[in-house]
Amino acid sequence: MFRSGAIWAVAALAVVGSVSAAYAGPTLDAVKKADVLKCGVNTGLGGFSIADSTGKWTGLDADVCRAIAAVALGDANKVKFVPLSAQQRFTALQNGEIDVLSRNSTWTLQRDTKLGLNFTNVTFYDGQGFMVPKKLNVKSAKELNGATICVQTGTTTELNLADYFRANSMQFKPVVIEQQQEVLGAFFAGRCDVYTTDRSGLASTLKNDAPNGGADYMVLPEIISKEPLGPAVRQGDEQWTDIVKYSVYALIQAEESGITQANVEDLAKTSKDPAVQGLLGTPNAEGKTSGNGEALGVDEAWAVRAIKAAGNYSEIYDRNIKPLGLERGINALWSQGGLMYSPPLR
Amino acid sequence: MLPLTTGYFAGYQPMQVLFGLFAAAALTGAILIKDRNLKGMLWEALAVSLILMLGTYLAHNTIVNLANRKIATGFDFLDREARFEISESLIPYSAASTYGRAMLVGFLNTLKVSILGIILATILGVGIGILSLTRNWLVRQLAGGYVHFLRNIPVLLHIFLWYTAITNLLPPLRQALSPVPGIYLSQRGFFYPVPEPATGWTAALYGLIAGVVLAVAATRVARLRQDRTGEILPTGLVAILLVIGVPLIAWLVGGAPTAFSVPALKGFNFEGGTSISPEFFAVFGALSVYTSAYIAENTRAGILAVSRGQIEAGRTLGLSEGVILRQIILPQALRVILPPTTNQYLNLTKNSSLSVAVGYPDLVSISNTTLNQTGQAVECISIIMLVYLATSLATSALMNWYNRSIKVVER
Numbered sequence: 001m002f003r004s005g006a007i008w009a010v011a012a013l014a015v016v017g018s019v020s021a022a023y024a025g026p027t028l029d030a031v032k033k034a035d036v037l038k039c040g041v042n043t044g045l046g047g048f049s050i051a052d053s054t055g056k057w058t059g060l061d062a063d064v065c066r067a068i069a070a071v072a073l074g075d076a077n078k079v080k081f082v083p084l085s086a087q088q089r090f091t092a093l094q095n096g097e098i099d100v101l102s103r104n105s106t107w108t109l110q111r112d113t114k115l116g117l118n119f120t121n122v123t124f125y126d127g128q129g130f131m132v133p134k135k136l137n138v139k140s141a142k143e144l145n146g147a148t149i150c151v152q153t154g155t156t157t158e159l160n161l162a163d164y165f166r167a168n169s170m171q172f173k174p175v176v177i178e179q180q181q182e183v184l185g186a187f188f189a190g191r192c193d194v195y196t197t198d199r200s201g202l203a204s205t206l207k208n209d210a211p212n213g214g215a216d217y218m219v220l221p222e223i224i225s226k227e228p229l230g231p232a233v234r235q236g237d238e239q240w241t242d243i244v245k246y247s248v249y250a251l252i253q254a255e256e257s258g259i260t261q262a263n264v265e266d267l268a269k270t271s272k273d274p275a276v277q278g279l280l281g282t283p284n285a286e287g288k289t290s291g292n293g294e295a296l297g298v299d300e301a302w303a304v305r306a307i308k309a310a311g312n313y314s315e316i317y318d319r320n321i322k323p324l325g326l327e328r329g330i331n332a333l334w335s336q337g338g339l340m341y342s343p344p345l346r
Numbered sequence: 347m348l349p350l351t352t353g354y355f356a357g358y359q360p361m362q363v364l365f366g367l368f369a370a371a372a373l374t375g376a377i378l379i380k381d382r383n384l385k386g387m388l389w390e391a392l393a394v395s396l397i398l399m400l401g402t403y404l405a406h407n408t409i410v411n412l413a414n415r416k417i418a419t420g421f422d423f424l425d426r427e428a429r430f431e432i433s434e435s436l437i438p439y440s441a442a443s444t445y446g447r448a449m450l451v452g453f454l455n456t457l458k459v460s461i462l463g464i465i466l467a468t469i470l471g472v473g474i475g476i477l478s479l480t481r482n483w484l485v486r487q488l489a490g491g492y493v494h495f496l497r498n499i500p501v502l503l504h505i506f507l508w509y510t511a512i513t514n515l516l517p518p519l520r521q522a523l524s525p526v527p528g529i530y531l532s533q534r535g536f537f538y539p540v541p542e543p544a545t546g547w548t549a550a551l552y553g554l555i556a557g558v559v560l561a562v563a564a565t566r567v568a569r570l571r572q573d574r575t576g577e578i579l580p581t582g583l584v585a586i587l588l589v590i591g592v593p594l595i596a597w598l599v600g601g602a603p604t605a606f607s608v609p610a611l612k613g614f615n616f617e618g619g620t621s622i623s624p625e626f627f628a629v630f631g632a633l634s635v636y637t638s639a640y641i642a643e644n645t646r647a648g649i650l651a652v653s654r655g656q657i658e659a660g661r662t663l664g665l666s667e668g669v670i671l672r673q674i675i676l677p678q679a680l681r682v683i684l685p686p687t688t689n690q691y692l693n694l695t696k697n698s699s700l701s702v703a704v705g706y707p708d709l710v711s712i713s714n715t716t717l718n719q720t721g722q723a724v725e726c727i728s729i730i731m732l733v734y735l736a737t738s739l740a741t742s743a744l745m746n747w748y749n750r751s752i753k754v755v756e757r
Contacts, residue, residue, distance in 0.1 A: 087714060091723055094415050115721040116416040146613040148534065153702060153714055158430040162441040165431075173615070174431045175625065176715070177705040182506075186705070189513040190533055191624065193614050235416050 027233070027240035028297060031072050031099050036080045039065035040098040043083040046204040047324045048104045048124075057081045060320045061102040063310035064123055064231055064248060068100060071247045071302045076309035086155050090115050093234060100244055102231045104198070106156055111232075120245040122230045124321070125330045125339055127223035128160045129199040131206065134218050136193060141222035145170040150192035152176075152183045157197055160225040184209050198227050203324040239297050246296060249342040250303040253279055254312035256333055256342065261311035268304050279303050279345050290346060303345070313340060362402045369395035408724065423720045424449070430715055432707045434623055445716050452712030453733055459626060459708065460695040460737075463634040467694060468687075470638035475645025476671070489642070496639040501697050504636045509628035509704040516624075520611065528608045528619070536622040537609040546600030553596030560592065561585035625706040629698060637694045644686045648679035680752055688745040692738050699734070709733060 031037055041049035041061050049059040057065075062081065070076040082098050093101045094116055104126070105111075107119040130149075132138050141164070151157050153176045165172050175192050177183040187195040188211060195205070199219070206214040231248065233241050254260070257276055259267055268280040276282070278290035281300030293300035310316050317328065332338025369392055376388035412419050424446035431441050435451045436458060478489035496504075513533045517523060522532035530537040541547045561584070568579040597603075609619030652675050660670040702711035710730060717726035 087718055090721055094417060111721065113416075114418040144614075146615055146617075148615065153711065153718070155718065158715055159719060162429055162431045166441055172431065173433050175433060175705045176702075176707065176711060178702045178711075178714070182703060182705075185510070186513055189510075190518045191513045
């Protein structure tokens, strides 16, 4: 009895000793097997990803999740939204807790390399700004020497802030708080002169959180950093990277080609424009399709589903970001003076 | 799997195999050998080998997984520029300093709030503990209420409560309360004047240290003399004279400087003088008051553990109640109070990690920022764990040493 126990122990040891790192299989297969896309989003940022009273997630980042699920699984509703804090987000992606991160995350060199991630596209060009009470009588960030500045931890905001003040030979005192609710509480109570975060966040705060409807506060004109926000995936699965990348580009191209949530299905049947046919996987007069779906490892109607899920980029923007009071600006299409540009989808 | 032939973690796989062989050898020996003592030792060796093997297996697996996911590892980042500011620091620091120095700043801030918190918690706790045993009914109820009210609210809520109170109830910067000219109290903190650096003040500081040392020595001498002759010397008075007098003389000899740096409103903030931030004060106040409730209970238990006969014997000898408390009850109660109070000191230190909730830049707060900027989670979390472990072990070592020094000397 005792001896057989000992033999089992040795056998168990041999197994433990030989097991090596878990093999990360192709993400698409894993997503299909689970029949749900695990998408990392912000715990609550108006315009980007926020759950409403019925638990439905809305926002630009949430809609990107839906478009990807529509492409990968054929159903925009097969998304499991995983709300993540700034500190948790990259670890969650690295560990495979989520399949894609769509959580207003800034694309930077070190994140793209040292964190083992790949950023696929930019879905929103943001930049860090400052909010001050109007009674402070400040018109420019250059006048903020000596100010006390409230900032939330776990973002690149702290770094940009210090860089900006160093570059302009100014001093400041940071008050770095973990939870956004507490940061805003301290700022609106008057603990700080200035609140800093991305401009989109400032717009959302001014509209949703500021007392008196934001009438006593203003956003300074300076934009002190470049914050290209977009989805990220794990390095090393090129097929999955491509699926996420072109799901987003399809939305941008759809805006350019005038394809909307309402007309996409009609156009898929009736359009004679070769570019539209190519994007939507419609067979041409000779019954040939563009082969985009095959190249990505999905079926040919992928782009139809992506656009059907939440509309093209401008529909998504107008529904989520515009109500914050942020005009398209540099987020307009390249043809309208902005930076949104899709490579040819052929 | 990547071959890990370079780097300082390369040794883990051979070590794993080595411990595996040890384990197998110990197991074989333990089964075959008849000698009971040797058998026992081999079973223990097996257990130790298995633990070491599991440890090296986990370490190795982590490294391989990180390498597979192309995540950078190692502690090189500690030597890179931090590029973020810290609001308060005991040592010179700027955004141009390294991550290593930023973490040191965080650690010193943790120590500062912990040590000051422990001191205040002890004073409050012992005081309340004694008050909860007085004969006065009202005082007893108030002391009991203090304990029950404070220890039944989660400590994070205490911190939020203090912080909200300071930032919302105190006036804004420009309407700061100024009870005495040069001293300002506002939601931005407590601002007060400090002496301008001068030889006289440095001399006074050294004089203070010398005065304390002399006072302790004088008390010792008086105690020895009392043991020998029975004569009671006025030690209290002498001690106070030494602690005040020596630095005063040093200050006078040093040129009696009177220049002060006084805070004055300039731009966005007060300049000059020095200040206590609301963040520090919220964490310090909340932790010390919360912990003092537990220390009060320890004190009460310790005093109740002293046999009534001791007190009655003191009264029979005609000693005053104060002398009975200081000379008879507390020294005996201390032996009961100390071990659980050590736990409270450790709790206070560890609870200081909640500082980030209100923006006090403690070790955890700084490490979080570092973690987020470098993405090196395993390294940053390891540093936090090791530093807290080392601090806690040092605290308990100190307390155990003190505990042994006050143990009953058996004759």
